[in-house]
Structure formats: structure tokens, C-alpha cells
Amino acid sequence: QKEVEQNSGPLSVPEGAIASLNCTYSDRGSQSFFWYRQYSGKSPELIMSIYSNGDKEDGRFTAQLNKASQYVSLLIRDSQPSDSATYLCAVNFNTDKLIFGTGTRLQVFP
């Protein structure tokens, strides 16, 4: 059974702080990992993809992958109220389709 686990939150951080979102998955052979942002009532929007161990930075976002420990994380620096959303972790377990976690709700307060 391929599984992706996320803490549902909410994760509350003050404006300007670093938000850290975590995700674990069940299969060490997985190759592709994605973070999507989803605002209430909207569809998922791709933020980052990561395929290799280590860090990948894009603006205020950094994805971190550790295949040996089977976790992937997303850091959001200088968090803004507009970052308040649900963040979905998705894994491609080498089967083409994505398996999603239930998402972590992030609240950034002024």
C-alpha cells in the first residue's frame, strides 16, 4: 500500500517567519515528489518538484528530500498572509499517477 502522510495542522506562524511543512512516504523506490498549494475551493497549484536528495530552492520556497529517511519537506521563508492555504505533498511511486497526502493547513497571521 503506497501511502503519503502529512500532519493536517493547522500550522500557525507569524508573518515573516519560516513555515516548515513535512511529509513522509512509504516506498524508498519513489522517484518524483511534488508540493502543491490549494486555496479553499480552488484546485491544486504546483509549487515545487524535487527528484534528487538535498535541497531545491525557488524564491521563498525550499524543498528538501531525504530518500533514505523517506521524507520530503517544504520551507517557506518570510511567510505572508497570502501563503495561508493547504499544502499537498504528492509522490509518484513509479506508477505515473500521483498519491497525495491529506494536506497541511497553514495559517500565517499578521
Place this chain on the structure above:
Amino acid sequence: DTGVSQDPRHKITKRGQNVTFRCDPISEHNRLYWYRQTLGQGPEFLTYFQNEAQLEKSRLLSDRFSAERPKGSFSTLEIQRTEQGDSAMYLCASSLTMGSTDTQYFGPGTRLTVL
């Protein structure tokens, strides 16, 4: 706007009716996926196409559900004899397969309410 479009955006129907949703992928994308999302859950895979071939169907997809992608362009998802449990957001995603990477971009979704 990712370039993936879905129609309609909202559908309210009575139990037992048939409904059909349409998805237009990003034009050069060869893969098209359908997912279903209910409140508080992540999207769940339903089925996907590579060009016009339907390559996989989830066990979640009962016999009342059928999907097509004629000519490898747009896709339709039909639900026959709708049930209240079919109420959900139906999401379409498309991707261009390049080697081992396959990044999926989602459309705005169709929200189905079955009364």
C-alpha cells in the same frame, strides 16, 4: 491559469441522473489524468490516458464511471446514475512525459453536488 480547462465548473444534479464533464489539457501534453477530491482529503486518482489510450483505472472507478479521450485531445468523464456519494470536486490534470519526469498541472475542477 495553468492552461488546463474544465467544463462545467459547477454541476448540481439529482440522484439517478447522468452527468458528463469535459477537460481540455495543455495542447502539447500527451497525458491526461482524472482525480476526485472530497472535503479534507487529498485528490484521489481515478484514471489516466496517454494520447488516446486509457492506461489505468482505479478500483475506485465503479462501472457507473466511464472516461474517454478521443483523438488524444480533450477528455470526458461520465457518471451514470449518480449517487450522493459521488458529490466531490473532479479534477483534471495534464502532463508532458519527458524521460522519468512527469509534472502534472491541474485544471480548475468541476464541483459536483448530487441532491
